[in-house]
Amino acid sequence: MGRLTLENINQHVVKAEYAVRGELAVKSEEYRAKIRKGGDTGLPFDTVVSANIGNPQQLDQKPITFFRQVLSLLENPNLLEHEDVLINSLGYKSDVVARAKWLLSNVGNVGAYSASAGVPAIKESVAKFLERRDGFAADPAHIYLSGGASSGVNTLLHVLCASPDTGILIPIPQYPLYTASLALLDATCVPYYLDEAASWGTSLETIKESYEKATSNGTDVRAIVIINPGNPTGASLPESDIRSVLEYAAEKKLVVMADEVYQTNVFVGKFTSFRQVLLTLQKENPGGKYDDVELASLHSISKGMVGECGHRGGYFDLVGFSKEVEEQIYKFVSITLCAPVIGQCIVEMMVNPPKEGEPSYELYSKEYNGILEGLKVRATALYEAFKEMEGVECGEPQGSMYLFPTITLSDKAKQAAEKDGRKPDEFYCMRMLEATGVCVVPGAGFGQKEGTLHFRTTFLAPGTDWVGRITKFHKDFMNEFR
């Protein structure tokens, strides 16, 4: 016997849960491999649909042409010696060539480490984007490029969490990266429930209750995480909700972590950034309590119409952090060396895409709008299907890439789940995968109010066949356990 056992390794790792890529995902990959091998699989379906993870380009979403043309030149700058071929034979526009040259002159070589917090010129592009988006200037010195938003979350939670008593307010349901990271750091998750009846809105009353309860138990609650637009819920917060969260954060000296990776995935209402509202509040109350609020906002190339998950790019922007704390954040990111440089270049193009009048603009905007429209159409089709399903309730699609319907299961189904050693929604999702090849995530993986059951599905998969498979499975399941 070797040295390491489940009992003697890091118990915080053992305790961490991450359902998005858990047992169901592993089983779905086994099915996929079986189907790929060919022959008689014995399975009642012939494709696996990974609706468990927001992975747009694994499914129907095509990459944006402008981005990928530029990347091809960054990877092989020798191609720039053949500009005529690029333009006349390969359909590259002059702004593709110009952007590649500009990036190369600022990045140097995409195969070299960049500065720890990212390429300075790219941070400047992000700052200009923030200024255009929010109407307030941004300082590149407080922008940190990261390997996706998840690496930014990891950095920030590492610095924030000082002891097991450190508490972080986390929305429930949530993206399980947060609870998994807190488990790894041995810090305390202070859950606050989102209000399903109010389109999964943020209720200040609920936040206050959670804060008070945790504080009275001796937890040092020092930050609140807001996912806006929501994952898994899709909800966009109205400005009034953001204001009240910031007011409460100012009062209780809570660091605000605004996870805004779905900021362009909005169908209903509009996205308002925490940064814009905070800077507005500071302007309205000069010298007031908002000047001290610490806000970290996160964004990513993985979602939205960019959808470049595999390239691992993103950034976070800090407002109100002290110099000495930022120095520690810098040191932490420098230990992990730097974010993937190609991912940093995609961040630059995401925040600074082709503009009206530029040669690539027409195709860019056609692709961008086509993706957004496609997501909306698929979300609506799925929503309509859910409306027809017995015991399923689902809010109207608002944004992000997910629907998170409630399911009501019979006692007989719950007993069968118990016998199977699973939570009822896990049982339901496993049966769905076995019957249809569609992989979704049980609500238990995100957290849900006691006594309620949900599942999360992306609406990224093309076509309607898989929706039909779910509908049929659901009917059979309900009949089996009636």
Added chain:
Amino acid sequence: MGRLTLENINQHVVKAEYAVRGELAVKSEEYRAKIRKGGDTGLPFDTVVSANIGNPQQLDQKPITFFRQVLSLLENPNLLEHEDVLINSLGYKSDVVARAKWLLSNVGNVGAYSASAGVPAIKESVAKFLERRDGFAADPAHIYLSGGASSGVNTLLHVLCASPDTGILIPIPQYPLYTASLALLDATCVPYYLDEAASWGTSLETIKESYEKATSNGTDVRAIVIINPGNPTGASLPESDIRSVLEYAAEKKLVVMADEVYQTNVFVGKFTSFRQVLLTLQKENPGGKYDDVELASLHSISKGMVGECGHRGGYFDLVGFSKEVEEQIYKFVSITLCAPVIGQCIVEMMVNPPKEGEPSYELYSKEYNGILEGLKVRATALYEAFKEMEGVECGEPQGSMYLFPTITLSDKAKQAAEKDGRKPDEFYCMRMLEATGVCVVPGAGFGQKEGTLHFRTTFLAPGTDWVGRITKFHKDFMNEFR
């Protein structure tokens, strides 16, 4: 005042040290920015030389053409619709096109998340490489693709370190990622000193002493890290040293972490992998003590003739870990989603480069050998310069990308350092940077025997001008403090 202060944030972050990108590196970047702005800088040099970090493509090392041509096609697969243009007008060979097609058919889309532990087909390529290199078959199931070796180290140490009493044997001098990671995890670094007099070899006696001392202090020593070839020392371990380390590991049930990222950067002697030696020992002693040894071997695309640091790719391979522990490792890597997919593709090409007889082979091997030869020439030039410098002693270059000379400074210099609030080698390196624009790292950043002083410099920078600058600075420094 906001919430966070240096006193109330995570003290393990505050305590972590990472000199490679510390004060000197930050200052050198300021100089670089100043020079870029133009005008009278007031500096006594007109270029900054970053000899502080093994970042080949920031300096003279060109990327391998085959790799980058394939990457350009992976980023823009539409180019594959113009095979004639690629081949007739752009100089792409047919094996470039074939490799890109093969990778795309296995990866899908480089913009999608891959499986958490990496693309299965790429893991198979790594397994085949391990088999060719070591003469023993490898199972892709135990191979994990990572974002550079540093992300693999982070994963493994996270799982290994269960409490502040967990001890990990770390060579001194070492790459400071190890001590920084242990500080973040609040585990115990158990240093063992390498033997400078024996070309920085590994002395089993020293390892035993360190183990015994730590164990008698109540530390649960559970792993030993070996960096082979060494960083910062460049030493390649002879097979006999590897055998004795493995024998000791088997006896004491120590997990072995073999950091082998410099395995192709070898000028003197030859690289032997820990995996090969362990599997040989197992074969020689069937059913014996070696069957239980747990070995993790790490490799990277950042070093060697590949030098693709900015793409963040690498892998680790496990031998002898239990299924339950591997499940925890899988869960941990799944929380960080996946390694950058383009970096994974470079791993594939690194372990499976063009073969003799294939169209790209000639250029590939010319580039590969040219880089290796260039490193050797530059290392030798630097070594010769060090030999001429008063109070500097340096072993003959053996490999990796670094030299790590001893410097002997006068009491007067040490007093001046103390007055300046710095360790003597930090003071020396800061003065070097201020006088020459050459950034190196003080030995203190890697650890060194009490009473000795060193600095680490890469030998990646082209030309000899910068070596001349160091020589002149050193003479002036020695005279100033005589």
